[in-house]
Amino acid sequence: MTKPLRIGIAGLGTVGAGTLSIIEAHGKLLAARxxxxxxxxxxxxxxxxxxxxxxxxxxxWFDNAVELAADSEIDVVLELIGGSDxxxxxxxxTALANGKHVVTANKALLAHHGTQLARAAEDARVYLxxxxxxxxxxxxxxxxxxxxxxxxxxxxxxxxxxxCNYILTAMRESxxxxxxxxxxxxxxxxxxxxxxxxxxxxxxxxxxAILTALAFGCEVDFDSVSVEGIREISALDIAYAEELGxxxxxxxxxxxxxxxxxxxxxxxxxAKETPIANVEGVFNAVVAEGDFVGRILSEGAGxxxxxxxxxxxxxxxDIARGSTLPTFAIPAAQLAxxxxxxxxxxxxxxxxxxxxxxxxxxxxxxxAALRDEEISMEAMLQRGHAPGEPVPVVITTHAxxxxxxxxxxxxxxxxxxxxxPPRMIRIESL
Amino acid sequence: MTKPLRIGIAGLGTVGAGTLSIIEAHGKLLAARxxxxxxxxxxxxxxxxxxxxxxxxxxxWFDNAVELAADSEIDVVLELIGGSDxxxxxxxxTALANGKHVVTANKALLAHHGTQLARAAEDARVYLxxxxxxxxxxxxxxxxxxxxxxxxxxxxxxxxxxxCNYILTAMRESxxxxxxxxxxxxxxxxxxxxxxxxxxxxxxxxxxAILTALAFGCEVDFDSVSVEGIREISALDIAYAEELGxxxxxxxxxxxxxxxxxxxxxxxxxAKETPIANVEGVFNAVVAEGDFVGRILSEGAGxxxxxxxxxxxxxxxDIARGSTLPTFAIPAAQLAxxxxxxxxxxxxxxxxxxxxxxxxxxxxxxxAALRDEEISMEAMLQRGHAPGEPVPVVITTHAxxxxxxxxxxxxxxxxxxxxxPPRMIRIESL
Numbered sequence: 001m002t003k004p005l006r007i008g009i010a011g012l013g014t015v016g017a018g019t020l021s022i023i024e025a026h027g028k029l030l031a032a033r034x035x036x037x038x039x040x041x042x043x044x045x046x047x048x049x050x051x052x053x054x055x056x057x058x059x060x061w062f063d064n065a066v067e068l069a070a071d072s073e074i075d076v077v078l079e080l081i082g083g084s085d086x087x088x089x090x091x092x093x094t095a096l097a098n099g100k101h102v103v104t105a106n107k108a109l110l111a112h113h114g115t116q117l118a119r120a121a122e123d124a125r126v127y128l129x130x131x132x133x134x135x136x137x138x139x140x141x142x143x144x145x146x147x148x149x150x151x152x153x154x155x156x157x158x159x160x161x162x163x164c165n166y167i168l169t170a171m172r173e174s175x176x177x178x179x180x181x182x183x184x185x186x187x188x189x190x191x192x193x194x195x196x197x198x199x200x201x202x203x204x205x206x207x208x209a210i211l212t213a214l215a216f217g218c219e220v221d222f223d224s225v226s227v228e229g230i231r232e233i234s235a236l237d238i239a240y241a242e243e244l245g246x247x248x249x250x251x252x253x254x255x256x257x258x259x260x261x262x263x264x265x266x267x268x269x270x271a272k273e274t275p276i277a278n279v280e281g282v283f284n285a286v287v288a289e290g291d292f293v294g295r296i297l298s299e300g301a302g303x304x305x306x307x308x309x310x311x312x313x314x315x316x317x318d319i320a321r322g323s324t325l326p327t328f329a330i331p332a333a334q335l336a337x338x339x340x341x342x343x344x345x346x347x348x349x350x351x352x353x354x355x356x357x358x359x360x361x362x363x364x365x366x367x368a369a370l371r372d373e374e375i376s377m378e379a380m381l382q383r384g385h386a387p388g389e390p391v392p393v394v395i396t397t398h399a400x401x402x403x404x405x406x407x408x409x410x411x412x413x414x415x416x417x418x419x420x421p422p423r424m425i426r427i428e429s430l
Numbered sequence: 431m432t433k434p435l436r437i438g439i440a441g442l443g444t445v446g447a448g449t450l451s452i453i454e455a456h457g458k459l460l461a462a463r464x465x466x467x468x469x470x471x472x473x474x475x476x477x478x479x480x481x482x483x484x485x486x487x488x489x490x491w492f493d494n495a496v497e498l499a500a501d502s503e504i505d506v507v508l509e510l511i512g513g514s515d516x517x518x519x520x521x522x523x524t525a526l527a528n529g530k531h532v533v534t535a536n537k538a539l540l541a542h543h544g545t546q547l548a549r550a551a552e553d554a555r556v557y558l559x560x561x562x563x564x565x566x567x568x569x570x571x572x573x574x575x576x577x578x579x580x581x582x583x584x585x586x587x588x589x590x591x592x593x594c595n596y597i598l599t600a601m602r603e604s605x606x607x608x609x610x611x612x613x614x615x616x617x618x619x620x621x622x623x624x625x626x627x628x629x630x631x632x633x634x635x636x637x638x639a640i641l642t643a644l645a646f647g648c649e650v651d652f653d654s655v656s657v658e659g660i661r662e663i664s665a666l667d668i669a670y671a672e673e674l675g676x677x678x679x680x681x682x683x684x685x686x687x688x689x690x691x692x693x694x695x696x697x698x699x700x701a702k703e704t705p706i707a708n709v710e711g712v713f714n715a716v717v718a719e720g721d722f723v724g725r726i727l728s729e730g731a732g733x734x735x736x737x738x739x740x741x742x743x744x745x746x747x748d749i750a751r752g753s754t755l756p757t758f759a760i761p762a763a764q765l766a767x768x769x770x771x772x773x774x775x776x777x778x779x780x781x782x783x784x785x786x787x788x789x790x791x792x793x794x795x796x797x798a799a800l801r802d803e804e805i806s807m808e809a810m811l812q813r814g815h816a817p818g819e820p821v822p823v824v825i826t827t828h829a830x831x832x833x834x835x836x837x838x839x840x841x842x843x844x845x846x847x848x849x850x851p852p853r854m855i856r857i858e859s860l
Contacts, residue, residue: 032760137723139577147569150743293567293740296730310723313580
């Protein structure tokens with residue numbers, strides 16, 4: 001048997017402790033599967049005294065994670081600190097510069113500095129693993145890079161944030177509004193005290209930027225991701241979606257579009273019968289559409305100690321087995337430069353909900369605004385109410401550009417009988 | 431760049447032609463992803479003159495596939511002939527004996543001779559790839575062996591035969607009976623002229639035996655798989671399943687059970703809300719339950735030229751990149767010997783449908799038979815009919831062993847008022 005893989009862990013939070021648990025529980029299994037033993041030889045964390053349920057007495061302790069990353073008796077550094085810059089970035093850069101393999105669960109870091117880190121890993125001829133950074137325990141990075149490697153990918157999309165999916169599922173099941181369900185999610189530990197990274201779509205956008213680079217062979221370009229979160233989704237819209245045969249999901253979607261890759265994160269209405277519509281609660285799912293393989297969906301836990309640590313260990317197994325794959329499937333120098341893309345020309349159908357005063361002529365005015373932007377209506381729902389009362393009017397459109405729908409909505413919003421800014425949710429054909 | 435990977439293809443049917451198409455369409459992409467070019471240097475097939483949509487004029491042609499397998503100018507042999515023995519086996523054995531990597535889509539071969547072939551591959555220090563043998567384009571072998579490698583697998587199960595899933599889906603959607611839908615599936619090319627490998631569960635059992643070896647680190651043991659097909663499923667049972675909140679799926683299931691692995695293929699009733707219940711038509715899906723990662727489901731096309739060839743190419747990419755993983759994740763010598771297991775002690779809930787003469791006392795007799803076997807009823811459905819007419823009686827039971835339910839059904843079948851052999855379908859908790 002080859003000599004043991006010497007592991008240094010920077011960061012002993014949930015994922016770090018989970019990783020220690022797997023190595024402890026499955027040491028023999030890992031050795032059988034990799035032909036090498038896994039030895040955790042060094043750790044670094046803020047609090048040395050905290051009980052993590054694992055015996056760390058024989059392990060060297062570094063107060064400074066960057067020193068751990070440079071230590072000569074470590075083969076692979078696990079960066080489980082988090083954050084796009086600062087200490088996490090320093091740890092990864094130091095490890096790579098010292099010729100050590102790196103495994104990280106840090107999506108923000110890769111979304112912001114992925115291309116540069118891929119180059120550094122290649123220069124040092126080491127492995128930069130990040131399976132845990134996207135969709136937790138689902139082996140989506142491996143699937144895209146290896147399992148579906150014989151395909152050109154036409155589109156990749158997914159439910160990439162479990163917090164948002166939990167909130168949207170709970171809203172639908174209980175009929176309650178966003179703020180109430182968010183509070184509950186926070187109490188249950190499914191949402192952070194400051195939920196904005198999750199509910200505003202930033203976390204999903206980080207993951208999408210990574211998937212895009214991998215699937216399409218281009219540089220990581222987080223800045224080009226168009227991002228909208230789920231704060232504006234109301235119980236009313238979820239009820240209407242149900243009535244129209246849709247579910248509302250926050251999706252991250254990347255697809256080829258006129259020579260560039262359009263990356264977008266926003267709430268979508270997806271037909272109830274589609275597999276992704278049925279991925280509920282905190283689960284994540286990723287769909288890859290390959291030109292030969294067709295549609296492959298993978299679903300599982302997107303967060304949590306066990307699933308995330310499972311992904312970290314999978315990366316270490318690749319390292320132990322001697323894998324030397326480029327970070328984003330092809331050599332970093334061959335990654336296509338990022339091209340700015342814009343949503344303006346993106347074409348889709350739309351759900352639009354207005355709150356209007358129920359009086360003659362309103363619908364005619366709204367219909368005229370849509371017609372003038374060459375938007376054709378697919379359906380309209382308006383229920384009878386007492387005249388003069390505010391009533392919801394729901395319209396679904398046929399395919400149109402973002403430009404057209406935005407202009408039409410601007411004009412509609414200015415109408416006197418329209419009482420609130422119109423709500424718009426894109427209807428996604430999957 | 432490393433020198434090209436020289437490929438010899440034995441068998442140019444659907445999958446062979448699909449593989450040629452991918453190599454032709456994505457030659458540059460594959461080279462970028464693997465650092466090596468893919469060169470098809472030799473082929474062998476029955477009909478030399480058939481147009482396969484690809485230019486084969488520069489490729490050496492072997493009339494004898496076994497000679498191709500021994501050729502010194504080939505690095506990897508694709509065995510795409512099929513069949514558990516005969517020429518396919520000879521090709522694979524010859525290739526391995528000559529130190530060549532092998533990629534095969536042949537589930538029957540691996541189900542019957544997997545352990546022995548794994549040993550041969552290891553002895554020759556070559557790679558035996560079989561991603562295409564299970565669930566077509568879904569990278570399930572890679573996921574189990576690598577992506578989820580940090581887990582002990584508790585259970586693995588799936589919809590492993592697209593033909594059966596198509597038939598069951600069409601039966602449900604149309605309300606028609608098995609034979610009628612089978613004929614339609616044959617006309618559409620979804621079922622073979624001799625459908626028994628598919629509809630009797632043999633094909634699913636082949637795949638399950640392979641998944642079992644990989645997931646649980648044991649020798650391939652096809653003979654221990656308990657197999658039942660879908661011929662006995664009636665439109666009436668599908669309608670009752672729907673009413674009770676279930677879908678009927680042919681599943682292959684392997685799980686730890688008292689120190690051995692119980693492998694079974696049979697129709698199951700699964701709750702409509704479960705992800706696998708919503709995998710419809712010709713699609714396949716595989717679920718792996720790991721002790722750390724939880725439940726991971728992957729869904730996609732389980733057959734067809736593109737998906738299957740995608741899996742063949744993925745294996746070749748692993749070879750081109752220098753992977754040397756053992757066939758069933760751990761060295762063949764460490765695979766646990768197969769232990770015969772039996773369904774007798776297996777515990778599950780059951781759906782039972784009887785056709786009885788509607789007269790007083792029948793239900794009391796049936797209930798007594800169940801009680802005497804210590805089977806408790808969960809629900810019973812009986813609709814009013816004209817007295818004296820045959821009526822269906824549907825019973826769902828709480829968990830009980832196969833032994834108990836079999837004894838009870840035997841006794842029930844012998845009752846005068848019971849007009850047909852009872853139908854039993856296991857209710858699976860997923």
